[in-house]
Amino acid sequence: MLVELSLILSFLWFLLTAFEVMTSKRKKKSPPGPCGLPFFGSFFDIDLKNIHLDFLKWKERYGDIVSFKMNGKNFLVLNNIDIIRKAFESDEIGALMSDRPLNFIGENIFFGYKDVLLRRYDDEFMKMKKLMIRSMKLHDYNSDKFQQLMSEELSHILSKFQKTEGKPTEPMDILVPSFCNIIGMLFTGRRCQDEDRLLKVLVDFDRDGDTMIQPQVHAVYKLFPWIRHFPGYYGGLYRNVIRGRTELHNLVQDMKSKYDKTEVQNFIHELLGEHQDFAEDPDKGWLTDEHVLGMIMDLINTSVLTTKAVMAGALFLLSHFPKIQEKIREEITNIVGSRSPTTEDMASMPYTEACMMEILRYQSHLPLTAPHANLSQEVELEGYTIPKGTVIFGNLFACHHDETVYPDPWEFKPDRFLEEGKLVGADHPAVRNFIGFGVGRRRCVGQQMARIRMFLYTTCLLQKFKIEIPKDTSLPSHDPRALLSESPVILPPPMQYCFVEC
């Protein structure tokens, strides 16, 4: 009797276990993707520098939502705009999918994630992002002072291009310090001269920060964090970044010592004002000097790196398409004439704006969103279970080259953003499906600033110069799949151009 009972119980246990395994398997379906090796997963199958190209191949093979493993971690790639919106923007799961994965830079450079870009999605992040957006709006392109400084900066770089007398020139040598100067203007409300110490600090911090965030470099710090204490490449880079951070800290302390509540004139003053107000109320004292510094460091790296990629891409494409260059110049002549272009001209120059949109779409300078993560819990998406702690990428490169949305996606055609000579509206599919600045809670804070810079730099240059290729130089292909990525951005190969006065 006892034997029979134990047999029945064992059988029941077996049935229950089998049922649980079957139903949990049904419930926990993983998105398709490459299997890879045990533990290492797909580590040896992908090129970290050009990961977006591997993701593009996987899209063809596995579809709109792809999962893979690497070094024991789960990864997810979203290749379709509607799925990206659902994941990052929806009320149901948007907040859960808007964390950032834990990373070396946030931990060690940003004082334990006291910044916007690298922090997980929590209350402190929301307060910081709101403050960052508000402070940028008050002291950036809307203010007369900024417009004045910007126009001085543009005249300055034009005179530098003029001095090249049409000889082969590497434009980024002139443009990158200028982009650094502009972000410096936002911080301090003044324009640096070429020999200014602050300009050098910004240029160095941008260069070293850009190197450190490259996935292949960051992966080494993440796997071997102690490497930062040793001599050699990684230790040297780390010490350079910390040196830059100390210089920026000194700048904040200097501005703090001279801060006058009645004369708030720039981004740093704005944050310091908030800092003081919070300090007076002990319940709100979350904003520290480290947060102020974190936001400054965020803006240097996010703004200069992207602007560099966008302008390098724009010059490269314009030199490939001299007729398009000519059409933009024609619009400049008709609308702007001989005065300097301003932000107000953007609305009256649809062809130029269509070219800017197409440059952003075609090259997709940031091919992937910054990595998202669901740090707090597992999430259901499109019938799949996404395990807690998955690293998630929106594949902007794939979305912007989806032929169901953009016919002939690998052709550069500014006209796709025009209808009867006018720029298409926000609800046109070409615009609606453009998500180069991300969507949802982690959306870029610098979209308007980036668009304005791109317009002003391009029109100012084209008003004065024809951009040509030096004689006996051949242009490499402009197909964005052929451009090498200097991860996380896509850049054309370093090129010299001749800036020939019109």
Ligand code: HEM
């Ligand atoms: C054409 C130039 C630019 C492009 C294509 C671009 C694109 C993006 C993208 C795709 C993201 C990530 C979205 C996500 O993770 O889902 C992002 C985030 C961000 N961008 Fe930009 N960006 C540009 C310029 C700028 C500029 C000029 C600034 C600042 C002045 C800026 C500041 C930021 C910041 C702070 C974040 C982090 C937002 C967050 O984590 O919540 N970006 N940007």
